[in-house]
Amino acid sequence: MLKKMLFHWKSWWKSVYKQNHFVLKLGFSIFLVGLAFRLLFSRSDVISEVQETPFVQKILFSPPPVSFSLPEVADQIGPEEQAGMCNLFIGDWIPDPAGPVYTNETCKFIEDHQNCMKNGRPDNGYLYWRWNPRNCKLPRFNPLKFLQFMRNKTWALIGDSISRNHVQSFLCILSKVEEAVEVYHDKEYRCRRWLFPSYNLTVSVIWSPFLAKADIFEDYNGVSTSEIELHIDKLDTSWTDQFKDFDYMIFASGEWYVKTAIYYENDTVLGCHYCPKKNFTELGFNFAYRKVLGNVFNYILSSNHKGMIFFRTATPDHFENGEWFSGGSCKRTKPVKEGNFSLSEVNKILHEIELEEIGKATAKASEKGLNLKLFDVTSLSLMRPDGHPGPYRHFQPFAKDKNAKVINDCLHWCLPGPIDAWNDLLMEMVLNGQ
Ligand SMILES: *[C@@H]1O[C@H](CO)[C@@H](O)[C@H](O)[C@H]1NC(C)=O
Ligand SMILES: *[C@@H]1O[C@H](CO)[C@@H](O)[C@H](O)[C@H]1NC(C)=O
Numbered sequence: 400m401l402k403k404m405l406f407h408w409k410s411w412w413k414s415v416y417k418q419n420h421f422v423l424k425l426g427f428s429i430f431l432v433g434l435a436f437r438l439l440f441s442r443s444d445v446i447s448e449v450q451e452t453p454f455v456q457k458i459l460f461s462p463p464p465v466s467f468s469l470p471e472v473a474d475q476i477g478p479e480e481q482a483g484m485c486n487l488f489i490g491d492w493i494p495d496p497a498g499p500v501y502t503n504e505t506c507k508f509i510e511d512h513q514n515c516m517k518n519g520r521p522d523n524g525y526l527y528w529r530w531n532p533r534n535c536k537l538p539r540f541n542p543l544k545f546l547q548f549m550r551n552k553t554w555a556l557i558g559d560s561i562s563r564n565h566v567q568s569f570l571c572i573l574s575k576v577e578e579a580v581e582v583y584h585d586k587e588y589r590c591r592r593w594l595f596p597s598y599n600l601t602v603s604v605i606w607s608p609f610l611a612k613a614d615i616f617e618d619y620n621g622v623s624t625s626e627i628e629l630h631i632d633k634l635d636t637s638w639t640d641q642f643k644d645f646d647y648m649i650f651a652s653g654e655w656y657v658k659t660a661i662y663y664e665n666d667t668v669l670g671c672h673y674c675p676k677k678n679f680t681e682l683g684f685n686f687a688y689r690k691v692l693g694n695v696f697n698y699i700l701s702s703n704h705k706g707m708i709f710f711r712t713a714t715p716d717h718f719e720n721g722e723w724f725s726g727g728s729c730k731r732t733k734p735v736k737e738g739n740f741s742l743s744e745v746n747k748i749l750h751e752i753e754l755e756e757i758g759k760a761t762a763k764a765s766e767k768g769l770n771l772k773l774f775d776v777t778s779l780s781l782m783r784p785d786g787h788p789g790p791y792r793h794f795q796p797f798a799k800d801k802n803a804k805v806i807n808d809c810l811h812w813c814l815p816g817p818i819d820a821w822n823d824l825l826m827e828m829v830l831n832g833q
């Protein structure tokens with residue numbers, strides 16, 4: 400039945416389209432995430448809409464993952480909240496007249512695509528907010544105290560371009576006390592390491608969008624020449640090789656899983672996600688993500704790691720009034736209240752898998768004396784539709800033509816911006832063992 404469906408996916412899609420509005424919504428969500436990748440990882444300054452067309456068609460007119468089931472909305476209220484205790488990730492964004500601790504003038508680590516100030520974003524109200532957990536106090540990140548505490552320590556952020564976005568915020572804040580010095584980068588500047596010399600603290604960012612072994616066939620514009628080959632049973636050696644050298648690690652993944660990929664196990668094809676032209680079983684991205692996260696956590700659990708390991712959940716995009724290719728944008732200038740923005744179906748699925756897999760792992764970790772922590776920024780990020788570069792991914796996009804047609808980036812985060820608050824949260828978790 401399943402195979403038949405896949406072979407006749409066109410007519411199947413038509414009938415589903417008529418019957419099931421949800422599938423349509425899912426299609427669009429997947430589409431959005433798909434776009435996000437192009438924005439995320441392409442290095443060209445112009446993303447051609449023409450180039451995108453085949454990709455768009457592929458996503459919109461392919462069947463959704465068959466093995467997919469709609470998760471319940473994650474139940475975020477744990478026993479601590481019932482007892483009135485502190486959950487750092489439940490709260491509100493409140494006005495903060497103090498504003499950011501660094502600017503485009505004082506920090507040299509901000510990547511051009513996220514340097515909204517330099518690129519001419521006209522409003523700055525989005526800078527004057529801080530995250531306020533409902534049942535606890537969250538102090539501002541104190542870079543001096545942090546550096547003193549982190550003498551001789553090694554940190555690593557492992558994941559995709561959102562991890563890169565985060566490391567820049569981290570470096571900008573710490574560099575208020577002492578400027579970081581780059582001590583390593585790979586050819587493509589995807590894996591890098593910095594040192595804070597007086598404190599002998601090193602901070603690395605490791606490019607590993609799947610956390611598992613993946614062969615990716617994409618050019619600089621993010622145009623793929625072949626499907627990604629993802630080995631769901633093999634972890635990415637770019638981080639496992641260095642795992643024992645790091646005292647603190649922040650893992651993150653998710654978004655790349657929505658892309659077309661062929662899944663391998665024991666070096667043989669097991670199935671795929673979105674490959675209608677190939678005669679492989681559609682397994683769904685949720686299958687692969689769950690499997691790989693399970694493997695990542697098993698790897699961590701079987702180590703005797705003495706430091707602290709965080710898993711950061713995937714963050715949502717905020718395209719409104721269209722999709723990224725049809726004029727969708729993120730023009731808001733203020734945070735929203737909880738519930739004003741809803742999580743896309745794709746992000747709900749990713750988040751649900753993350754919570755389930757880390758939930759299982761943290762239970763075992765505490766038995767073993769490992770320090771594994773959930774860093775659940777999905778909901779607080781969802782309330783910040785105002786925090787993305789939008790058109791200001793590029794320098795002065797409207798300088799020549801104020802009606803210029805530009806593609807918006809509603810996925811990455813302006814720096815300074817909302818993700819600076821992630822460091823307040825990290826500091827609290829590290830120093831006060833939350
Ligand atoms: C920083 O941004 C301001 C606009 O907010 C701009 O005038 C200035 O040139 C930028 N400086 C740098 C070094 O990018
Ligand atoms: C850092 O390492 C150096 C050299 O190994 C050592 O002398 C020093 O005591 C260490 N400091 C801390 C705070 O661990």
Ligand SMILES: *[C@@H]1O[C@H](CO)[C@@H](O)[C@H](O)[C@H]1NC(C)=O
Pocket residue numbers: 551552553599
């Ligand atoms: C710096 O820290 C590393 C551990 O991260 C340690 O091995 C090394 O000895 C330290 N170096 C100095 C000069 O303190």
Ligand SMILES: *[C@@H]1O[C@H](CO)[C@@H](O)[C@H](O)[C@H]1NC(C)=O
Pocket residue numbers: 664665667669
């Ligand atoms: C891969 O190997 C493992 C262990 O040998 C086995 O359990 C599993 O079924 C194999 N998977 C495939 C798809 O061959």
Ligand SMILES: *[C@@H]1O[C@H](CO)[C@@H](O)[C@H](O)[C@H]1NC(C)=O
Pocket residue numbers: 678
């Ligand atoms: C597709 O795969 C099935 C089972 O693996 C096989 O029986 C069938 O012949 C294949 N079809 C084509 C067109 O290769």
Ligand SMILES: *[C@@H]1O[C@H](CO)[C@@H](O)[C@H](O)[C@H]1NC(C)=O
Pocket residue numbers: 735738739740
């Ligand atoms: C969200 O906020 C916007 C702007 O304030 C408002 O127009 C919209 O109705 C709100 N939507 C929901 C679901 O609360």
